[in-house]
Amino acid sequence: MSLSAAEVVKVSHLARLSIDEASIPKYAGELSKILDTFAQMNAVNTEGVPPTTHPLDLPQRLREDSVSETNQREAMQAIAPSVTAGLYLVPQVIE
Amino acid sequence: MHNLTLAEIAAGLHAKKFSSEEITKVFLARIKQFDPALNSFITVTEEEALACARQADAQYAKGAAGPVTGVPMAHKDIFCTQGVKTSCGSRMLDNFIAPYDATVVTRFKNAGMVMLGKTNMDEFAMGSSNETSFYGAVKNPWDLARVPGGSSGGSVAAVAARLAPVATGTDTGGSIRQPAALCNLTGLKPTYGRVSRYGMIAFASSLDQGGPIALTAEDAALMLNVMAGFDEKDSTSVDKPVPDYTAALNGSLAGLKIGLPKEYFVKELDPRVAAAIEAAVKEYEKLGASIHSISLPNVHLSIPVYYVVAPAECSSNLARYDGVRFGYRCENPRDLEDLYKRSRGEGFGAEVKRRIMIGTYVLSAGYYDAYYLKAQQIRTLIKMDFAEAFKQVDVILGPTTLGTAFKLGEKTTDPVSMYLNDIFTIAANLAGLPAMSLPVGFIDGLPIGMQLMAYYFAEARLLNAAHQYQKITDWHKRIPQNYA
Numbered sequence: 079m080s081l082s083a084a085e086v087v088k089v090s091h092l093a094r095l096s097i098d099e100a101s102i103p104k105y106a107g108e109l110s111k112i113l114d115t116f117a118q119m120n121a122v123n124t125e126g127v128p129p130t131t132h133p134l135d136l137p138q139r140l141r142e143d144s145v146s147e148t149n150q151r152e153a154m155q156a157i158a159p160s161v162t163a164g165l166y167l168v169p170q171v172i173e
Numbered sequence: 174m175h176n177l178t179l180a181e182i183a184a185g186l187h188a189k190k191f192s193s194e195e196i197t198k199v200f201l202a203r204i205k206q207f208d209p210a211l212n213s214f215i216t217v218t219e220e221e222a223l224a225c226a227r228q229a230d231a232q233y234a235k236g237a238a239g240p241v242t243g244v245p246m247a248h249k250d251i252f253c254t255q256g257v258k259t260s261c262g263s264r265m266l267d268n269f270i271a272p273y274d275a276t277v278v279t280r281f282k283n284a285g286m287v288m289l290g291k292t293n294m295d296e297f298a299m300g301s302s303n304e305t306s307f308y309g310a311v312k313n314p315w316d317l318a319r320v321p322g323g324s325s326g327g328s329v330a331a332v333a334a335r336l337a338p339v340a341t342g343t344d345t346g347g348s349i350r351q352p353a354a355l356c357n358l359t360g361l362k363p364t365y366g367r368v369s370r371y372g373m374i375a376f377a378s379s380l381d382q383g384g385p386i387a388l389t390a391e392d393a394a395l396m397l398n399v400m401a402g403f404d405e406k407d408s409t410s411v412d413k414p415v416p417d418y419t420a421a422l423n424g425s426l427a428g429l430k431i432g433l434p435k436e437y438f439v440k441e442l443d444p445r446v447a448a449a450i451e452a453a454v455k456e457y458e459k460l461g462a463s464i465h466s467i468s469l470p471n472v473h474l475s476i477p478v479y480y481v482v483a484p485a486e487c488s489s490n491l492a493r494y495d496g497v498r499f500g501y502r503c504e505n506p507r508d509l510e511d512l513y514k515r516s517r518g519e520g521f522g523a524e525v526k527r528r529i530m531i532g533t534y535v536l537s538a539g540y541y542d543a544y545y546l547k548a549q550q551i552r553t554l555i556k557m558d559f560a561e562a563f564k565q566v567d568v569i570l571g572p573t574t575l576g577t578a579f580k581l582g583e584k585t586t587d588p589v590s591m592y593l594n595d596i597f598t599i600a601a602n603l604a605g606l607p608a609m610s611l612p613v614g615f616i617d618g619l620p621i622g623m624q625l626m627a628y629y630f631a632e633a634r635l636l637n638a639a640h641q642y643q644k645i646t647d648w649h650k651r652i653p654q655n656y657a
Contacts, residue, residue: 133605
């Protein structure tokens, strides 16, 4: 299963990861080798086998819809790269 | 004093043979002396440790000390520690001061244990050699030219070199057990849901479990007593009572049924490891256990299944690192997309990026059914194999690794060859079963471990089997040459 340079670029875009152009062939090679190991799975008949999403097959635990947490914005924003008036600042998004 | 176990230190403190401050200073001095060569710590919290030790001594003076009050320990740098740098071995979190404590950290604080610092690890827990850390590789105290294993390499190297009596680790595909085996320690991965994941930086949410790394099964039991238990804040935490894991240690093994999976004795297994396992089997027979051959027909698929599922889950969990709210942010972002891409591209190392990309690929349109769904179905088959096996036996025994610690740099150019290191350990994470590694011998001066697995929530049985073996063997007492 060989991954092309174009597929590496596409996947890195989906994952929002910058990859420098010179490393694309290296990533393509490494990822292709990893994908090759997945071919072994095709030898197994999984017709009608339910997928495992939780190792103990337990459902999502729910709780009462009541307030239990306090506002800790200041503590959480103390480590933010850039904030003002309680808002996180990023480069302009809207023209 | 540095060669004392957690149990021996606790006994010494209770008998007033030494104070917590004294023993904490012993370990802090050893860290200063030995860690520059090992690189097992990312952060040493000397001031906080001494303050905590003095508080522990005050508890002893009042007669209010608990079972493990005042005993020093280290935390893998994957557990959030309030006010203390928590890096997860990554540039992405190099500037991250955790605003809260992980539940595991809180429990050890409440038990009065003294945190010496945060240990080095493979970046975001992705690795089997502790070579992917932003802070540099950790060295194996048994041979500084070799890896300690990973991803909990720092915790394991620190305990093996007697820089800390015990440490916490995490295990997603073998990251407690494999390094424990390569460094002559006892490490346990609990049943999924046994130990809270709140504040434990997530890699693969259906596989991750925190657990103890120690010199003995008895110490692992003492640690698990503190770590285990239901936590409201972890939605996957299981509400089951926690037994006293030390209570079952001394039970007789007469009548214990041990299974040896025939699929584990592969051609790639070093025959000297196989011989050590066979010798251990004889010891267990002396203890009254009976040995049975069992089959886990789908276990060879653990590697492809894991390398589909874990990267898929990691691609989701690591999406939060976007340079906006915390962690690394690139310089002069041109626009929002550039902010995301360069913060992540620069903040993450190569192995993390590889896994995020594999995960993104297998979850993407057109590939989800062929890879992710298929892997989850095979995961069900692997779970069913174990359920069948545990109808016939109580404990499954086998090697933890294919061989001894490999040399630094030996496997870094081929990710697939690195992944094969996890061949014996991964299945326990896929099935959610408890598993541990303990010392079983040496090959050319390097340690090897055996793995024990049990059914869900049967940690007490594992610890019992390990403890009884440690009473009639002394592999676990050996110390690496320069650290005695």
